[in-house]
Amino acid sequence: MLDQRHITAFIVTSKSQQGEELKDELSHLLVNPPHLISSFSQAREKIAKLRPAIVFVDLTSSQDQGYALMQYIKKSLPRALRIALISSQNKDMHVQALRCGAQSIISPPWHPEEVSLSISNLLPLHGVFPETSENDVSLRESDGFHGMVGTSPVMQNLFELIIRLGEEATSTVLIQGESGVGKELVAKALHKSSPRANKNFVSVNCAAIPDNLLESELFGYEKGAFTGASQSKKGRLHYAQGGTLFLDEVGDMRPELQSKLLRVLEEMEFEPVGSVKSTKVDTRIIAATNTDLKIAIEEGRFRQDLFYRLSVVPLEIPPLRDRIEDILLLVEKFTLMFNRGHADQKKSFSIPALQALQNYLWPGNVRELKNLVQRLCVLHPKRIIDLEDLPEDIRFEHDVYSQQYYEVDEESDPNIPKEQVLHFTDQEIDFNSRVSEFEDRLILQALVATNGNKKQAAERLNLKRTTLLEKIKKKKLENRFLTFRSSYGKYGKVKT
Numbered sequence: 001m002l003d004q005r006h007i008t009a010f011i012v013t014s015k016s017q018q019g020e021e022l023k024d025e026l027s028h029l030l031v032n033p034p035h036l037i038s039s040f041s042q043a044r045e046k047i048a049k050l051r052p053a054i055v056f057v058d059l060t061s062s063q064d065q066g067y068a069l070m071q072y073i074k075k076s077l078p079r080a081l082r083i084a085l086i087s088s089q090n091k092d093m094h095v096q097a098l099r100c101g102a103q104s105i106i107s108p109p110w111h112p113e114e115v116s117l118s119i120s121n122l123l124p125l126h127g128v129f130p131e132t133s134e135n136d137v138s139l140r141e142s143d144g145f146h147g148m149v150g151t152s153p154v155m156q157n158l159f160e161l162i163i164r165l166g167e168e169a170t171s172t173v174l175i176q177g178e179s180g181v182g183k184e185l186v187a188k189a190l191h192k193s194s195p196r197a198n199k200n201f202v203s204v205n206c207a208a209i210p211d212n213l214l215e216s217e218l219f220g221y222e223k224g225a226f227t228g229a230s231q232s233k234k235g236r237l238h239y240a241q242g243g244t245l246f247l248d249e250v251g252d253m254r255p256e257l258q259s260k261l262l263r264v265l266e267e268m269e270f271e272p273v274g275s276v277k278s279t280k281v282d283t284r285i286i287a288a289t290n291t292d293l294k295i296a297i298e299e300g301r302f303r304q305d306l307f308y309r310l311s312v313v314p315l316e317i318p319p320l321r322d323r324i325e326d327i328l329l330l331v332e333k334f335t336l337m338f339n340r341g342h343a344d345q346k347k348s349f350s351i352p353a354l355q356a357l358q359n360y361l362w363p364g365n366v367r368e369l370k371n372l373v374q375r376l377c378v379l380h381p382k383r384i385i386d387l388e389d390l391p392e393d394i395r396f397e398h399d400v401y402s403q404q405y406y407e408v409d410e411e412s413d414p415n416i417p418k419e420q421v422l423h424f425t426d427q428e429i430d431f432n433s434r435v436s437e438f439e440d441r442l443i444l445q446a447l448v449a450t451n452g453n454k455k456q457a458a459e460r461l462n463l464k465r466t467t468l469l470e471k472i473k474k475k476k477l478e479n480r481f482l483t484f485r486s487s488y489g490k491y492g493k494v495k496t
Contacts, residue, residue, distance in 0.1 A: 008050050009034040012043045012069065013058030013085065018108055022056065022085070025115045040065040044072060051077060054119060058085040059097055067100045074101030081119065091167065095160050103145065146189035148182060149333050152323040158315075162186065165313060166193025172265060174310045175288040177317030180367030183288040184248060186317060190286060191244040199243030202236045207249035215257055216273050225274025237270055240283040250287040250310065251296055258303045265309045285310075292451075320362040320369065321448070327358050327369070334370050338377035347377045352387040360394045361448055440475060443468070447481050 009026060011034050013019040019036045026034045035052070037043045040062060047055065055073055059066035066084075073082055084102035086093045094105055106115060145159050165173060166189075173190060175183045184203065191201045209217055216225075220235030237245060247253075253261065264270050265285060269278040287310045296302035320327065331349060339346040349357070362368055376385050387395065446457035458468040472478055 008052040009054040009056070010037060010043065010047065010050075010052045011035070011056045011058075012037045012040060012066075013056075014038050014061040015058060018058070018085075021108075022110050022115070025110050025112055028112070029116055029119065040069050043069060047073060047077060052080060054081045054083070056083045056085055057102075059093055060085065060087055060090075063093070067096065070097065070100040070102055083119075091164075094163060098145070098159055098163065099156060146192050147185045148189065149329050150323060150326040151329060152325045154318045154323055155326060158186070158317065161315065162189050163193055165315070166190050169194040169196055169284060172284070172310055172312045173286045173315055174293075174313070175286065175315045175317065177288075177290065178319045178365055179290045180365035181317040181319055182366050183290075183317060184246065186315065187244070187246040187248075187286045187288060191246075191284075194244070194284070196243050196284060199241070200239050201244045201246065202240040203246045203248060204236050205248045207252040211254050211257075214253070215260070218257075219260070219270050219272050221273035222275045225272075229274070232272075235270075235272065237264070237281055237283065238279070240281075242282055244284045244286060247285065247287045249289060251289040251291040251293055251302060255301070255303065258306050262303065262306045262309060265306075319449075320365045321445075324358050327362075328354060330366060330369055331357060331373060334373035335377060338374045347380060347383060347385055350384055350386045353385055353390055356387055356390055356394055361445060363448060436475075439471070440477060440480075443471060443475075443477055444481060447477075452481065 009030055011019050011022055011026070013022075013036075016036075016038065019038070023034050023036050034054075034056075035046065035050075037046060055077075057066050057070050057073075059070075070082060070084065073080055081104075082102050083104045083106060084094075084097040085108070086097060086105055087107055097105060146162075148155070148159070150156070150158075165171070173187075175186050177183055187203075188201055191197060204214075204218065206214060216233070216235065218235050218237055220233050220238055221229055223229055223232045247261075260270070264281065267278075268282065269280050271278050293302050293307050293311075297304045297307060320330075331354065335347060335349070357369070364371075372391070376389065380389060382389075442461065443457070446460045447454070450456035450460065454468055454472070455465055458465040461468065463471075
């Protein structure tokens with residue numbers, strides 16, 4: 001069984017035989033027998049009353065009612081595991097189900113292992129959360145859509161694209177995005193969404209392995225191929241047979257090795273170091289980079305033919321600053337994750353702190369946010385993490401973003417949300433300095449969004465390039481930009 005505690009599961013379907021068959025499978029996995037509900041309207045009432053931990057919704061019996069119920073569960077019971085029951089042939093319904101909030105999809109006839117994996121991949125094997133207590137919720141790295149969470153349109157589109165690419169399972173994919181956005185999570189999601197999911201997912205960080213070792217790590221080597229090769233060794237490509245090979249930071253691969261990788265992509269075969277015999281391979285190759293490979297091609301650091309072969313399907317992951325509506329969801333996930341096991345010291349963020357996190361540019365993206373939440377959950381002495389407890393750079397961004405220049409009378413327009421009502425303080429405000437600070441932030445934002453390219457930043461700001469250069473020089477913003485992005489380690493000197 002998945003867990004020895006009593007949790008509640010619902011199966012909502014008008015097909016009684018199909019529902020009974022699924023109920024029988026679940027009875028072997030759960031302590032409590034699942035509730036079988038045939039009416040979608042009754043399901044809403046019972047869900048509101050019993051707050052189940054797992055809900056299976058049959059979308060084939062009544063699509064409109066099923067989609068509406070899935071949306072209702074997502075809104076009213078966001079921590080419940082939502083699984084859609086759909087025919088494997090109807091991929092359009094798969095996409096629509098995910099849009100409505102489904103986290104997993106299974107198709108009849110029910111296979112015991114498939115049902116078990118659908119649950120265990122999203123719920124911890126130990127410590128499944130009780131349906132009545134939000135304080136005991138436990139989250140794992142795998143929560144959400146294959147470990148990713150996001151309700152923003154760009155993330156929903158990304159999830160749909162992953163599903164479609166996963167079905168195809170052969171085309172090479174090039175994942176591009178800034179450091180920390182979750183490129184490896186996307187690669188794993190592509191693998192898990194494909195027919196190759198039951199084979200190995202093999203990851204290789206091309207930047208972390210020295211150049212003289214990367215070739216033997218990828219292709220393996222024969223005994224005596226070089227000094228110290230006392231026995232043969234199989235490479236990562238061998239272990240990825242039938243599965244997926246993920247090449248992270250592929251832009252750092254040396255040109256000599258790039259030509260050998262190109263042959264693998266074109267011929268689907270390789271030669272171990274020291275061997276004259278080719279080995280056939282059946283693996284999907286997914287590459288990722290946080291550098292602009294087109295610039296690397298112009299500079300002679302990357303082969304153009306390899307770029308075109310890798311980017312059969314290019315996939316861009318948006319930076320966190322372009323999906324600020326997902327920040328609070330991520331904060332919730334990481335807070336719950338790092339609160340696990342500390343029931344008496346659980347941390348939470350105050351509203352001003354959460355607002356500051358939303359106003360920050362997050363140069364390190366999701367990784368930076370996750371590390372910050374972990375550090376605060378582990379080290380912060382108080383239960384409530386407030387604005388003054390956040391790092392200085394986050395507070396600075398928040399202060400510049402939320403400066404208050406004028407007063408709005410709350411009584412004059414009751415439709416203005418309270419959080420948008422601005423007030424004067426008793427302190428004197430220097431108008432020119434505040435405007436200058438806001439101008440600084442806009443310029444810094446544009447530089448961050450364009451990877452330090454001043455021409456593109458000027459276009460975003462609707463300024464002449466010469467005007468922007470003068471402002472950057474006068475305000476000494478170039479050093480501030482480089483300091484601000486130093487943790488990113490990507491840009492070096494700002495491009496002119």
